[in-house]
Amino acid sequence: MEAVATLEWIAGLPVAVALRRSATFYIFVNAAHILSIGIIIGAILPLDLRLLGIIRAVPVAVIGPFLSRAAAVGVALAIATGFCLFSVNPLEYAGNPAFLTKMSLLALGVANATLLHLAPQWRAAVNGGPLSWRVRLSGLLSLAIWTGAVVAGRWIGFLLE
Structure with a gap:
C-alpha cells in the first residue's frame, strides 16, 4: 500500500502535472531523454570497443577519461x-516488465562502471598500462548491458496498455 501512495505522490508532483497538461513540454523532455541516451551510447560504445581491443587506434589513456565523463x-x-x-504515469510504468528490465539494466550498468572505475586495473589502463582481463570483461558487460537497456526502453511503449 505504501508503494502505491509513493507512486501517487510522484504523479502529483508539479513536473508530472505540467507534463500531462502540455504536449509541447512533454515532447521537449522526451527529446532531452533521447538525447541523453544518445550521449550515453555515443560515449560507451566506442569506449567499450576500445576496451575490448576492437578499436586500437586511440590509447585508452586518451579517450577513457573523456568518454567516461561524457x-x-x-x-x-x-x-x-x-x-x-516516469512521473506522468508512475502506476502504469511500475508494473511494466520492460520498464523494470530497463531500470535493472540501468542499475547494473552504473554498478559495472563504478566498480571498473574503482579498480586499480582501470587506473593502470588510463595511465597507459595494459588492458587487463578485468577491464576487458567490464567493457563486454557494459556493451551488453547498455544495449539491453536501450532495447528494453524501446520495448516499454509496446507493453503499455
Whole structure:
C-alpha cells in the first residue's frame, strides 16, 4: 500500500502535472531523454570497443577519461529526464516488465562502471598500462548491458496498455 501512495505522490508532483497538461513540454523532455541516451551510447560504445581491443587506434589513456565523463553526464541527464517521464504515469510504468528490465539494466550498468572505475586495473589502463582481463570483461558487460537497456526502453511503449 505504501508503494502505491509513493507512486501517487510522484504523479502529483508539479513536473508530472505540467507534463500531462502540455504536449509541447512533454515532447521537449522526451527529446532531452533521447538525447541523453544518445550521449550515453555515443560515449560507451566506442569506449567499450576500445576496451575490448576492437578499436586500437586511440590509447585508452586518451579517450577513457573523456568518454567516461561524457557517459556519466548522459546517465545523469537520462535519469533526471527519465524520472520526469516516469512521473506522468508512475502506476502504469511500475508494473511494466520492460520498464523494470530497463531500470535493472540501468542499475547494473552504473554498478559495472563504478566498480571498473574503482579498480586499480582501470587506473593502470588510463595511465597507459595494459588492458587487463578485468577491464576487458567490464567493457563486454557494459556493451551488453547498455544495449539491453536501450532495447528494453524501446520495448516499454509496446507493453503499455
